[in-house]
Amino acid sequence: MTKNNKTMPSEKNILITGSVAIDNIKTPYGEVNEVLGGSATYSSFAASLFSSVKVVSMVGSDFPADYLKKFTDRKIDISGLKIFEGQTFRWTGLYAENMNEAKTLSVCPENLKDASFNIPSHYKNSDYIFLANTDPDVQSEILERISVSGPVLMDTMNLWINSKPESIKKLLEKIDIMLINETEARLFTGKINLISAAREISKMGPGTVVIKKGEHGALMFMEGDIFSVPAYPVEEVKDPTGAGDSFAGGFTGYLAFCGKKDNYALRRAAVTGAAVASFTVEDFSTKRLESITQADISVRVEKIRQMLKF
């Protein structure tokens, strides 16, 4: 996506790993059951707006065929999506009035016993890798099996910060860009101040740390430099699920699309991520995200620009 909206397909490709799941979600705006979800789903849908995407993940044999088709309709390569005998991972979440944090009501199964992934040979050389939120040991294992030329990005969540902090720290040594939400950055580092938290994370490896703040946008820390992007204002947030994953997917997708990783490219990637996330929350599951184009995103990127002018 260039400033004048002339779009050129990028030659760069992105490998994304994370969860592909089935969600049950209740928010003040309604309730949906057995909908498509998962960190790799949202982030790959978002990234595929800009670049070619390959997914490594797994689903059970109960996974609906029409959900698989949503991936292939977007030209997302799912030859690395393993279908195992058994039940797809399910997440049941509730958003109370404030919509900023989901309460996890249940996850099922609680642990994936079979964590052996199929990584097709044409995945082995990837330009970019985004390790969307999943078990950090799985993220590490996959990263080790791939030869990557461009930046490696990752995300994580409180579950892993609490259960496997050492695995995250070890993984961070190999990460170029860490995306993490505000609460989790504080939890992981023990620092309340976000500048201090970002510095702590940066010390562990990543030169760039993006702290996602939901309705307050995001702060990006790049070797002493700070960029602030607001959330695009959405008055009716129907379902916040996947906003952070969409931000990260849009961010990675844009970086791969522009083929650069300088300060300007990172800033533009963050604004793109914010714009993509603003669509995701406008409807349940991936519904709104599925319907948008680069042109829609450009409109919101320009509106964000207007919000920052002084």
Add this chain to the structure above:
Amino acid sequence: MTKNNKTMPSEKNILITGSVAIDNIKTPYGEVNEVLGGSATYSSFAASLFSSVKVVSMVGSDFPADYLKKFTDRKIDISGLKIFEGQTFRWTGLYAENMNEAKTLSVCPENLKDASFNIPSHYKNSDYIFLANTDPDVQSEILERISVSGPVLMDTMNLWINSKPESIKKLLEKIDIMLINETEARLFTGKINLISAAREISKMGPGTVVIKKGEHGALMFMEGDIFSVPAYPVEEVKDPTGAGDSFAGGFTGYLAFCGKKDNYALRRAAVTGAAVASFTVEDFSTKRLESITQADISVRVEKIRQMLKF
């Protein structure tokens, strides 16, 4: 404050009313007792960096003379500061780890019995009025007694929202610019979404609504247009007391200084407010705020500009 730092004293003057108080504050960085505080104090100190300021408030006969001198040293007109026989209003507050919200441990006296203000005759014609946080009936009474040519601004807090919401609503009909913090905007309007909350407030009168979000900066809503300003990044927030009042004072001071009230002036005022507030929180009470100049603020305004470039 102009872009190239050439400063011209403004002919416009601002009347500020609100509390002048003595605070006892405890934060994770330390504890101070019997320090200067109050909404009119912080906001008049901030506004006086840009414009001439007259204060209407009251203190008890125990109010230290050197605190009075801090006002006059800044050329703040305190002929409207009534000194009554009795004790100055005292606030004792505690900030826990997260520093975003103070816990009020005590206020003393709980109610000001004598609410009759002295308004000197040379106060009666004012260019701008900022009704800093205090009893909305007092705000209304003072506003009625002043003839004002420029915009009228106000702030309030949860105490008054809970106890006198109708007084606030009535007052809002006469207000041009409402400044209110995030939590209080939600409390006052019953709207979780800040865009909806700002619209509700705007319907009651003010064409411009500024929602202050502490470490997340502020959102300003101006007849359909939205401006987002981040907080200037401060790694060591020693004492958040007065940050919102300093923001409002810097905002009003800059507006009066530039003598305009268009969209660009409002945006620049909000960034100025954010820059001033970032100094206030770097030390206890008004200590840091007392030591800064327009030039210091300009540096942070430009740093904020860099944080928003993409």
